[in-house]
Amino acid sequence: MVEPIANQIEQGTLVYDASTNKVGEYLGKAGPYAMLRPVGGGREWEANPGSVRPATPEERLSASVKAANSRSGEGNSVPYDISTPPSPVPDCPSCADLAALRHDARARGDGTAETDANVLLRRHQHRDHDARRHRRIFRFVPYAIVQDPGAEPEYEARCVSGDEDDCGAASGPCGDPATVEEWQRKHTQETRHTRYRRSFADYAVLAPQP
Ligand SMILES: [Zn+2]
Ligand SMILES: [Zn+2]
Structure with missing residues (x-):
């Protein structure tokens, strides 16, 4: 039997x-x-x-396409850009599976199965890859980077003299470089320390360019 x-x-x-x-x-x-x-x-x-x-692969694909269509209630319409075939997103297993099905369909010369694979790939990407969706929404806007006039820039020096450990004495944040230099001269007079690490910080804002 x-x-x-x-x-x-x-x-x-x-x-x-x-x-x-x-x-x-x-x-x-x-x-x-x-x-x-x-x-x-x-x-x-x-x-x-x-x-x-x-x-068969074709039967699986067309059943998945039908299911996806009835789930979305859009009949057979495809509300996506279909002028170019979608490309798989790197490191996404779902994209890789669908791209492999499409590749096989293409190799068999089966245009219907290839189209079905593209439909599924677009749906998957629309649903699961937010970045692609956002890329469509945000236009490219050129920005200018300017110093925030509402926040004072800060200058600071820290003494890094010393054989084993740094001295570590610091000017603290100052509103202008001259104050920091003054502190350095004074510290060197007192200690003969001669090496400092200087830092500068400010706030930058990005403004859309007209
Ligand atoms: Zn994917
Ligand atoms: Zn020092």
Whole structure:
């Protein structure tokens, strides 16, 4: 006796049921039947294991496209830019899977499956890659960088003289460089320390250029 093919199918596999002409996810056996669930969810059905076989790549793709379309309630319309094929986002497993399906379809010369793969890739990217969406929304705006007139710039010096450890004496934040130099001269007079680390800080604001 030949084993029904459903016995060799792993749970979760997408299968084609010849008796209903539908693609479903194989859930397991229920008595003599193979339990199948429509792609994208819905009411399960019991199939004759003899009429079930693993779905072909085209069948899987078109079932996924149908499910995506009915989920979004947009019928068959594709509300995305379809003038150029989408490119996979690096390091995204979903993009890689769909790009591989598209590659296989192209290699087979199967234009329908290739289009389906592009549809799924666009949907996935629209849903899961926010950066792509934002890139469409934000226009390029040139900015000018200017010092914030409302905040004083700060000058500071810290003595780094010393053989083992730095001296560490510091001027503290000063509003102008002359004050810092004055402090350095005084510190050198008192200690013969001659090496300082100077720092400067200010606030910068970016203003859109007209
Ligand atoms: Zn992706
Ligand atoms: Zn010092």
